Amino acid sequence: xxxxxxNLDRYADAFWxxxxxxxxxxxxxxVLGTIVATMRVSPVAPxxxxxxxxxxxxxNTPLLVLAVLFVFGLTKVGIRFSLFTTFVIVISIYxxxxxxxxxxxxxxxxxxxxxxxxxSIGLTFGQSLREVVLPQAFRTVxxxxxxxxxxxxxxxxxxxxVSVVDLTAVAGRLTTDLARPLPLFAGxxxxxxxxxxxxxxxxxxxxxxxxxxx
Amino acid sequence: MSDGTAxxxxxxxxxxxxxxRIASIVCGVLLAALVLLAIVRLExxxxxxxxxxxxxxxxxxxxxxxxxxxATLAAAAVAMALAAPIGLAMxxxxxxxxxxxxxxxxxxxxxxxxxxLLLFIYFAALGLPRYGIELSAFWYLVLPLVxxxxxxxxxxxxxxxxxLDRGQGEAALAxxxxxxxxxxxxxxxxxxxRMVPALVSQLVTLLKDTSLGFVIPYAELLRTGQINGQxxxxxxxxxxxxxxxxxxxxxxxxxxxxxxxxRQARRYGSAGPHAVLGESDVxxxxxxxxxxxxxxxx
Numbered sequence: 001x002x003x004x005x006x007n008l009d010r011y012a013d014a015f016w017x018x019x020x021x022x023x024x025x026x027x028x029x030x031v032l033g034t035i036v037a038t039m040r041v042s043p044v045a046p047x048x049x050x051x052x053x054x055x056x057x058x059x060n061t062p063l064l065v066l067a068v069l070f071v072f073g074l075t076k077v078g079i080r081f082s083l084f085t086t087f088v089i090v091i092s093i094y095x096x097x098x099x100x101x102x103x104x105x106x107x108x109x110x111x112x113x114x115x116x117x118x119x120s121i122g123l124t125f126g127q128s129l130r131e132v133v134l135p136q137a138f139r140t141v142x143x144x145x146x147x148x149x150x151x152x153x154x155x156x157x158x159x160x161x162v163s164v165v166d167l168t169a170v171a172g173r174l175t176t177d178l179a180r181p182l183p184l185f186a187g188x189x190x191x192x193x194x195x196x197x198x199x200x201x202x203x204x205x206x207x208x209x210x211x212x213x214x
Numbered sequence: 215m216s217d218g219t220a221x222x223x224x225x226x227x228x229x230x231x232x233x234x235r236i237a238s239i240v241c242g243v244l245l246a247a248l249v250l251l252a253i254v255r256l257e258x259x260x261x262x263x264x265x266x267x268x269x270x271x272x273x274x275x276x277x278x279x280x281x282x283x284x285a286t287l288a289a290a291a292v293a294m295a296l297a298a299p300i301g302l303a304m305x306x307x308x309x310x311x312x313x314x315x316x317x318x319x320x321x322x323x324x325x326x327x328x329x330x331l332l333l334f335i336y337f338a339a340l341g342l343p344r345y346g347i348e349l350s351a352f353w354y355l356v357l358p359l360v361x362x363x364x365x366x367x368x369x370x371x372x373x374x375x376x377x378l379d380r381g382q383g384e385a386a387l388a389x390x391x392x393x394x395x396x397x398x399x400x401x402x403x404x405x406x407x408r409m410v411p412a413l414v415s416q417l418v419t420l421l422k423d424t425s426l427g428f429v430i431p432y433a434e435l436l437r438t439g440q441i442n443g444q445x446x447x448x449x450x451x452x453x454x455x456x457x458x459x460x461x462x463x464x465x466x467x468x469x470x471x472x473x474x475x476x477r478q479a480r481r482y483g484s485a486g487p488h489a490v491l492g493e494s495d496v497x498x499x500x501x502x503x504x505x506x507x508x509x510x511x512x
Contacts, residue, residue: 046241046245060461064425069454076259077256161426168333175336181340185333189328
């Protein structure tokens, strides 16, 4: 592991980039996913249709295709951000589709009676969604949602393919220079494990705390 | 399940219907305006110039893209065909009565599931030649796909085996089958069948992941699109078409998954011990399965 320790500063910088990608992607996909999930269950038909198109399109397009489309394509129409920002937008849009589907699946598990009760005491659509359905939906989907974001953390590595210098990119670049692939890539893998293992533990703990026993 | 949300609002009265109609029109207009804005913006930048779209009128372009699609499908098919048996072996290993086997299989699954696929692909493409292992671009893509997906499939198969009623394995043992007979003749066939929808979802994920061959480079669909786009100077249009091809292929696969799920639900009933499992159930079961001391009814 000597080569990793020699380049620890580069790994640390790259790790910080991966952490930022993960944190911003988490926030972006949570916001987008919640909005799209709400659209998909709303009584307004155009919103439902738009939500469905969003989910089907972005769930079925590879993340790298979206990244290439945004990085190489959208610059042609004058939409120009830094590579880092572009990738944060792309991964938020992509992961948002998965978050939306997971949330919707969660809403479907909320008992009919709950919603009927909410409706019968006079809550509006928005109120019953906010006060009754979503809080319960979030609880039932802690585990699946956690998995979506753990997968997203691993997906941030795709930033390396569009020249963002994250953990994966550093391992690749150092390999080209130093010819010691195994320790270099193991170092990067450990960086990802430092992120995903606590996430998995956190999700498990949260699941046990908030789970609704039915 | 699909109409589970319909209850969120009652059958609307006249006033509610009016409100929804107004909201529909307003939202429809807003969405249309958004699309229009995008079109105007693209038009201003000359992205609808016939020159940029003209290549799509020619067979050469489509033949090239179809070759890319073929390379994508070939990589996905070979990777799935190799990963499935390894995954099944890992699942059986994790449920084995032999402790070292359990640890080895568990280590394999947990390690390779936790590392990003692209890291494997870079390792294969940049690292393996340093150790004197020279492969074609195809195998630099497929090998990492196999390693990663066999770990994921291992978890899917394990969840399937664990979801089976204990009685199945116990009954097989009671009529005198050995451990392996009961596993291979009774437990595994039922488990695999039950996991078919989850396997198809994983196939969609795998198909999308073949796009990472872009970095090797392996001339799959995305790379082919990129090359064409650079040649014709229409990267935006070409990548959009590539994305649409992916959507078309994956949506069809998704349809197959839904149809299989329904057929199985019809055949085995939609609830109870024979329920068919979807993706999220796999996660739940795997989480509940704990550290692998359970033995699927054995």
